Amino acid sequence: MRSGKPIEVGIVGGTGYTGVELLRLLALHPGVRIRAVTSRADAGKAVADLYPNLRGHVDVVFTGPEVENLGGCDVVFFATPHGIAMQSAPALLEQGIVVIDLSADFRLKDADEWAHWYGQEHACPGLLSEAVYGLPEVRREAVRSARLIANPGCYPTAVQLGLLPLLENRLVAADRLIADVKSGVSGAGRKAEVPLLMSETGESFKAYAVAGHRHWPEIVQGLVELAGEPVGLTFVPHLLPMIRGIHATLYAVPVGEPGDIQRLYEERYCDEPFVDVLPPGSHPDTRDVRGSNRCQIAVFELRRSGQIVVLSVIDNLVKGAAGQAVQNMNLRFGFAETTGLQAIGLYP
Ligand SMILES: NC(=O)C1=CN([C@@H]2O[C@H](COP(=O)(O)OP(=O)(O)OC[C@H]3O[C@@H](n4cnc5c(N)ncnc54)[C@H](OP(=O)(O)O)[C@@H]3O)[C@@H](O)[C@H]2O)C=CC1
Ligand SMILES: CC(=O)N[C@@H](CCC(=O)OP(=O)(O)O)C(=O)O
DSSP states (O other), X not given: OOOSSOEEEEEESTTSHHHHHHHHHHHTOTTEEEEEEEOSTTTTSBHHHHOGGGTTTOOOBEEOOOGGGGTTOSEEEEOSOTTSHHHHHHHHHHTTOEEEEOSSTTTOSOHHHXXXXXXXXXXXXXXXXXXXXXXXXXXXXXXXXXXXXEOOOHHHHHHHHXXXXXXXXXXXXXXXXXXXXEEOGGGGOSOOOGGGSHHHHTTOOEEOOTTOOTHHHHHHHHHHHHHTSOOOEEEEEEEOSSSSOEEEEEEEOBSSOOOOHHHHHHHHHTTOTTEEEOOTTOOOOGGXXXXXXXXXXXXXXXXXXXXXXXXXXXXXXXXXXXXXXXHHHHHHHTOOTTTTOOOOOOOO
């Protein structure tokens, strides 16, 4: 376990929802010092003036996002829109700085696939094979020695953790998976757009991107690795009139007699600090993981319809983004994996 001098941390994109969530978590982490936090719009302002919840905890002024402002950091988090981290990552890596990217720049292994879904050429395709996809429940050992960590997306985290035990054990038809997933509005980031107004999202509920969402290739890439065979996935995201939270309802068809699925899930996750398999018959509530780094899972085998249904909930800003990024930092720098991440979900 690491002890001694704190590590120096930088955050690019410190004014967005995941950036501020990183600050909230890191401010109470005993092993880090927040050295640099960037914002183009708010450079020169004190972090705590913009975010009074951080008063007394974060005594730093926003700087511009240029690489020069990140010198001396041990690790830099990118909490920026897609297409930004890939511009600066090579220069940071060259200086020996570990990069943890919360955006999708390094999540897909295929540069052409990335360009197709993100609408631009990748700036450093040579780094895609090196980047470690940071889902600790699957790739913990690789994260421990990674220079470049691609933090998974929010929907992909909920879906992969929900389906993992079934696919690893080849218990379901991998070509007939369905993920019906709902997200709170903070998943769209902190921006002024008409579809995100309260009067547009409140008291209403809709699916979106049914024909193709950029998380589809990311989820499929992860599931193929778990299953060891081709995967067919229908993924339908929805926008819920709430701020935080993701609820995934996952459908799979068993091949043969699946056995005791409840026990399978309990055994697969018994040593995982952030995955909680609920007792049989439970219906997880997004509220119970709000503000926490936990994924709560319930599993049902519906004999009448021949389906397995898995329910998986996370807080999109914590296990779906900033919390998972801190979990990856803990692994990479030798802290106990749960350091700074022990907050219990807020109720109500
Ligand atoms: N919201 C969520 O639930 C999740 C988000 N993610 C991903 O994490 C990343 C951040 O998301 P989120 O926090 O929601 O985004 P926000 O839109 O809330 O914040 C974006 C941040 O990036 C900064 N930024 C924007 N453009 C640039 C640029 N060109 N150079 C440097 N900094 C820039 C902004 O500050 P400024 O413009 O002042 O520089 C701001 O601080 C995204 O890639 C997102 O897809 C992943 C999982 C979940
Ligand atoms: C509700 C909402 O809009 N959610 C976002 C996904 C969350 C996100 O930020 O995407 P990444 O995980 O790829 O970084 C969306 O559908 O685009």
